[in-house]
Amino acid sequence: MWESRRAAAVPGSVFALMDAAKGRARAAGLGIVDLSIGSSDLPPPDAVLEVLRGATRDAQTYRYPLFSDTAPLREAAAGYLARRFGVCVDPAREVLPLIGAQEGLAHLLLAVTDPGDKLLLPDPCYPPYLGAAAVAGLNVVTLPLRPEAAFLPDLDAVPVGVRPRVLLLNYPNNPTSAVADAAFFRRAAAWCRARGALLVHDHPYAELTFGAYRAPSALEAGLEGVVELHSLSKTHHMGGFRVGFAAGDAGVIAALARVKGAIDFHPYLGIQRAAAHALGLPDGVGRAGAAVFEARRDALVPALRELGWEVAMPEASMYAWARVPGLRDSVAFAVRAAETTGVAVSPGAAFGAGGEGFVRFALVQPPEVLREAARQLGTVPTA
Numbered sequence: 035m036w037e038s039r040r041a042a043a044v045p046g047s048v049f050a051l052m053d054a055a056k057g058r059a060r061a062a063g064l065g066i067v068d069l070s071i072g073s074s075d076l077p078p079p080d081a082v083l084e085v086l087r088g089a090t091r092d093a094q095t096y097r098y099p100l101f102s103d104t105a106p107l108r109e110a111a112a113g114y115l116a117r118r119f120g121v122c123v124d125p126a127r128e129v130l131p132l133i134g135a136q137e138g139l140a141h142l143l144l145a146v147t148d149p150g151d152k153l154l155l156p157d158p159c160y161p162p163y164l165g166a167a168a169v170a171g172l173n174v175v176t177l178p179l180r181p182e183a184a185f186l187p188d189l190d191a192v193p194v195g196v197r198p199r200v201l202l203l204n205y206p207n208n209p210t211s212a213v214a215d216a217a218f219f220r221r222a223a224a225w226c227r228a229r230g231a232l233l234v235h236d237h238p239y240a241e242l243t244f245g246a247y248r249a250p251s252a253l254e255a256g257l258e259g260v261v262e263l264h265s266l267s268k269t270h271h272m273g274g275f276r277v278g279f280a281a282g283d284a285g286v287i288a289a290l291a292r293v294k295g296a297i298d299f300h301p302y303l304g305i306q307r308a309a310a311h312a313l314g315l316p317d318g319v320g321r322a323g324a325a326v327f328e329a330r331r332d333a334l335v336p337a338l339r340e341l342g343w344e345v346a347m348p349e350a351s352m353y354a355w356a357r358v359p360g361l362r363d364s365v366a367f368a369v370r371a372a373e374t375t376g377v378a379v380s381p382g383a384a385f386g387a388g389g390e391g392f393v394r395f396a397l398v399q400p401p402e403v404l405r406e407a408a409r410q411l412g413t414v415p416t417a
């Protein structure tokens with residue numbers, strides 16, 4: 035009775051189904067190996083936790099944080115962007131702290147669109163994008179991500195008449211693990227400028243990269259008409275702390291600050307201090323976490339290939355995205371797998387119609403557990 039049309043439009047989550055399947059497996063006495071949720075199992079760096087502990091003892095951190103209080107985090111974010119990507123932003127006008135990239139995106143869409151505007155979104159995509167689009171009352175136009183195109187969208191194939199308000203991209207990508215180079219972002223930014231669209235790049239996996247690969251920033255293509263969302267959740271294993279930042283076009287940042295000003299205060303000052311410290315750490319500290327995910331990738335991908343599953347070797351992210359031969363109903367398969375083996379994976383269809391036939395593994399268990407999970411999944415019928 036009290037549900038708004040806006041609330042009713044938010045798509046339900048397949049993860050509730052998976053939760054129920056895990057519950058049934060537990061009730062049947064199976065141990066659960068949960069590879070369905072991309073929440074880092076590693077701790078934040080000690081030094082970051084120490085800053086937070088210290089902050090909780092400082093009474094100055096207990097009050098509502100004002101915009102002026104966010105200066106150290108904004109400056110640390112600007113320093114990180116300059117050091118890591120060679121991108122120069124003004125911390126006063128071109129950076130804003132977020133309570134995570136997910137919060138940032140939902141409010142950003144409210145800040146830069148009006149109901150009925152078009153949002154161009156990849157398919158498959160991180161499911162909350164669809165919820166955020168529904169809350170903002172947007173018309174979603176999907177951009178297929180196909181394995182034969184390395185899961186990069188073909189912007190030239192978008193009909194000339196389609197003039198979206200926003201193009202939303204995410205590389206390193208969830209769920210496909212695909213990566214994009216700086217030239218791709220330059221092309222995407224040029225395409226957006228030609229179509230009058232804002233380019234929003236969601237970049238929570240910026241530092242979860244493997245080997246010699248380093249992810250570029252979309253801001254390298256220029257700040258005008260481009261905004262990027264960064265998160266400490268994956269790069270510093272701080273998902274529960276809820277902190278990130280937006281950076282880019284000053285007009286977009288101002289609109290976002292206005293909307294957020296009506297809805298939330300900034301993150302707790304102690305968390306801001308911890309995040310600022312994390313962003314200033316030498317690169318090596320963050321890379322230690324990435325190396326853990328890389329070793330897990332090295333264990334899981336060959337084990338999946340042995341089953342005959344098609345999976346690219348990810349260069350980044352904390353996922354493996356596997357096409358399962360003959361799979362027509364990934365949700366039924368994932369439920370069956372959880373119920374019969376205790377191994378929980380994300381069905382590809384949870385990320386959009388373009389994900390059907392695939393399953394996503396979050397690399398959140400040690401290598402030997404991942405190898406055994408793959409072996410167990412090989413015993414589950416695909417139909």
Ligand SMILES: Cc1ncc(COP(=O)(O)O)c(C=O)c1O
Nearest residue numbers: 072134135136160208265267278
């Ligand atoms: C693509 C993508 N964006 C955003 C998020 C959420 O980031 P945050 O914890 O900063 O809200 C995730 C988490 O899995 C993600 O995969």
